[in-house]
Amino acid sequence: MEKIQFTADGSGEKVDFFVLEQTKVNGNFYILVASSEEEDAECMVLKDVSYTEDTEEGVYEIVDDDTELNAVLEIFEELLEDVEIER
Secondary structure (H helix, E strand, O other), X not given: OEEEEXXXXXXXXXXXXXXXXXXXXXXXXXXXXXXXXXXXXXXXXXXXXXHHOOOOOOOEEEOOOHHHHHHHHHHHHHHOOOOOOOO
């Protein structure tokens, strides 16, 4: 499992996540990340919004729109057959 580090916007705090899966939907890139490698870890879906920012680094936002989130979670559940994602 790949470990990546994010810098929180505003505070500059660094946060580590583990990438479980990635996918592209309707031209947008999404990653499913977990807070730890444990089985019951909290997960989040992050959307790559780098194309809207003037930066060389990736910029990700938490997906909080319920319709978008549910659609992307369904795809992640298909990709990760042995993982159950609670909503």
